[in-house]
Amino acid sequence: MIRHTLKTLIGCMLLIVLFAGQISAQVIRKNIDSLTAVELATYEHAIQLLKDRSAENPYDLQGYAWQAWVHNKNRVTIPAQNTMKQGDMIPTEFYKKAAQEVYADGTYGYPGMCEHGKDIFFIWHRAQFYYYEQILQNTDPEGTIVDSKGNKYPTKNLGIPFWNFTRKASGKKFPKIFEDQNSVLYHPGRNIEIDPKDTSFTSPYLLSNLLQSDYWAVFGGYPNATNGGYGTFESQIHNPMHDKFIGGDMASPSTAAYDPIFYSFHAYIDYVFEAWMEQHGKEKITSLNYFLRAQQPEQFHLPNHNPGLGDRPNMGQANLYLDISKLGYKYQVRGKDRFYNAAEIAQFLTDSKGRPLVLGVSNESPYYKLFTYGVQRKPESDIGELTQQTLTIDAVNPEVPYIYTYTESQPTTSYQVDIYMHPVNVKAKIKSKKFREKYFVRSANAWLDEMHGDHIMGGHKLNVDLTEAINALNQNFSGEEYQITVNYTKQ
Amino acid sequence: MSVYFDPDIKAIFAPYVQLMLQVSIATDQGVFSLDLSNYESVCRLSQRIKIAIEGYKPESKTAHPMPPRKSNGDDNPLPDEQIDMYNQWLKDGMPESEGAEAFSGPIV
Incomplete structure (x- = not known):
């Protein structure tokens, strides 16, 4: 009897340990406005470290410049020995210069080409963010590295915070931290005009209504093999947010990811993608056998990563990125972050x-x-x-x-x-x-x-x-x- | 008259080789470079090239045509006769040159 009880107890403890291990393996992506001061400082610290790396070597795959190029730049020349340093240059100008530099002793690198106007729009960005989040978590896992602003925080549990842009901003137009000129998340050049009586640019009712569509192509984009076509989310919400509302570097696909707001903007878009799958399932999503182009650090490739037959680097096939529990994150949404259901939309x-x-x-x-x-x-x-x-x-x-x-x-x-x-x-x-x-x-x-x-x-x-x-x-x-x-x- | 990759098709694409080498083409087989001077590369991506260059035809719903815009911003379509020649080459089985074996690899 005692032996049986002991066995049961050990079994239960083992289960608890395993379960706890599984939970801790999934970081939480929260609304950026609900981060604690330490969580926000940790996120800033990780990004600062990425920027510090790029300041020393813009061709570092785990630096801010390269990660922005994953979205913005097809090809760069990588010198045998980097001598470019940021020095007093404005970071974005330095990144742009480094991207255009040609070296006699260089080799080509292929940071990436964002996928837009087709059915792999959501999943390509999800893959990009999987690597980006892994890199952030590994900048300073135990909080032992001091960044150029003098900070250090453990980054191992960091999740990319999202910006719910359908709700009134905590700042004048954007989440407060993106408007703080002392923060590494501040980026000059954004369009800051807004009528104070407007809560936001994109209606939560519009987004909720689009989410009701059961047709994947209509919502998520038309198949790659038929030369694509924007889905409703991309053309009605994502695109005008970039070029009409945020502006600056975000107005152009070629520069968007230089602005740190890009990552919180797209983290929310990834949550929208997850919400669509929760409502309508994953079976209807098309082009999941397509390979996702980008050159990312190999140590973060997923266990089933297979580069395929081509001669260019990639993040593996789209179907690797459907299950976020395998990608190590989940979303925490509260109150106004939830979507309206069909009855609420009808009432509206x-x-x-x-x-x-x-x-x-x-x-x-x-x-x-x-x-x-x-x-x-x-x-x-x-x-x-x-x-x-x-x-x-x-x-x-x-x-x-x-x-x-x-x-x-x-x-x-x-x-x-x-x-x-x-x-x-x-x-x-x-x-x-x-x-x-x-x-x-x-x-x-x-x-x-x-x-x-x-x-x-x-x-x-x-x-x-x-x-x-x-x-x-x-x-x-x-x-x-x-x-x-x-x-x-x-x- | 037969159409061959070398010299016919190669000559059409010659001005665009360097620019198109920057592009990575995502497919369900992998991600490929597009070397317009290389027979195997053009054959492998032949259907995608067809979609791209036909984008200029008035009835086409295809955007993103190739070749790219000129550096002065002007449109730079392939003339219809060159598009027709490319299509004829596809129809003929994409011969590399007279008497050479036809491409037998995967078209992606």
Whole structure:
């Protein structure tokens, strides 16, 4: 009896130890505004150490410059012996200079090419962040290394904090710490204009509504093999946050990751990806056998990493990155970080008398309310280039969605399309607020820059799913002639 | 008239070799460089090149066309006859030169 009890006790203790080990192996990614002072200082310390490494050698794979290049730079020349030092240079200018330097004795390195406008957008960034987080954790695991600002904190349990950009910022526009000029998280050049009455730029209702979509391609992007196409999250939320709201280095794919806010912005996007999978499962996600291009420190490759047949470095196949427990992190979300459910969205999409907003009938389109309510974001009131096409309203099978596709050859700057659906006998008056409010259905944004040549053969198509809007119109206007008016504006 | 990689296709792509070497092409087989002067590299990525260069055709929904924009910012499309020649080469089985064995590796 005693022996049996002892065995049970030992078994239980073993289980507890194993369980505790499993938990401690998963760091927690928290809202940056809910970090304790020490947690925040630890994050700053780790980033400072990365920057200190790059100041001594910008070609160090575990430095800040290289990790930014993973997103920004296809190819650099690495000298046999580095002599470039940052000295008094502004860090970003130093990184840009180092990226362009050519050495006679050098060899090529291939930091990375971000994946955008296709179905591996979410998973590529997740892989990038897996390595970045591992590097941060290993900068000073036990808190024994003093950074150039004189600090030391143990970094082994560090998780990348996220910025929930759909909620009112703790600072004037961004989380307070990103506006603190004494912090390593501060980055000059961001667009700091905001109307104080607006809570944010992106509505939490819009994001929650997009998350309801069960169709992976619509939400997450179109298959790589068919030359891609933006999903709704990327074109309606991610892209305009980069080029319209944050600005500065974040406005361009070629410089975005130089700004430390990039990492907290995308950590939240990774949480959105996780939330979509929790709601809809992983089975529908496409291109999971694709290899994710980037040159990362080999010691952090996942156990099943397989480089494939190609001659360029990579982070392995996309399917390695589906399960975050195997990547060593989880999210802690509280209160306002949760998403609205379908009932809450339906309740929100009502007029002042509590009646549901009906597209084409109510004075306010439900999509207009989703996009604009309480936030800075509005459809453009200036007329750019208008294109129009006529459509007879009829039911659309969601399995074969109605996609409006916009593309242009070799675009060099970001652009936006605002889409309106209105009866053919109603003139498109973009400058009229009444028109915009009543007939607005979608806004989508392509995030591009002049270095776009570096992204050649990467795929760029702005796909806008109009299925839901057409089916909403079909309830009251079946068989009627409608016009789709697209207002194209450069950003 | 038969179309061969060397000299026909190689000549079309010659101006773009250096720039395209910067690009890494992600596929479900691995990540590859694109060396437009190399027969095997072009054959391996032949379908992706086709999508890219056809992006200039008016009816095409494909963006990201190759070759890239000129340094002065002007568009730099391949002329239709060169795109047609490339497509003919694909149709002919991608011969390297007269009498040479055809490419037998994977197309990714």
